[in-house]
Amino acid sequence: MLDDTFNDSEYKIDGFLELTKSLPFKIEYAAYIRADLVHRFDGMAEKLAETGLRGAFFGLESLHPTASQIVGKGWSGKSAREFVPHLVHNIWQNKISAHCGLIVGLPGEGENDLQTSLKWANDNMINVIFFGLQV
Numbered sequence: 641m642l643d644d645t646f647n648d649s650e651y652k653i654d655g656f657l658e659l660t661k662s663l664p665f666k667i668e669y670a671a672y673i674r675a676d677l678v679h680r681f682d683g684m685a686e687k688l689a690e691t692g693l694r695g696a697f698f699g700l701e702s703l704h705p706t707a708s709q710i711v712g713k714g715w716s717g718k719s720a721r722e723f724v725p726h727l728v729h730n731i732w733q734n735k736i737s738a739h740c741g742l743i744v745g746l747p748g749e750g751e752n753d754l755q756t757s758l759k760w761a762n763d764n765m766i767n768v769i770f771f772g773l774q775v
Contacts, residue, residue: 641670647674672697673693673698675716702746703717704749740761
């Protein structure tokens, strides 16, 4: 699903859910999903699962509070560490594969912070892709 804001509104997800329910078959898909909006909208996680979501890519950018603020992803630095594992393991019960994109080299984030993020990913069995930042 090529839509960088697939779940940007409840209206869109509700309509997509109705569409998938009307089909004579079940679909499966992967999409870019905004974790902050899944967190914000009650029931969105369950609706996404019901539509056939099997793979989610979260562009978290950083789990560091300062670095995430700088790139406009303040939610990631405050809430992602707790919510993403809860979403993947408890709400989605490991039925939806999640990949998180993180950027290496953001201002305010040092090597130890990156090691902490990698440890978080390993400890929580979350797939993480690191993207380098050219400075």
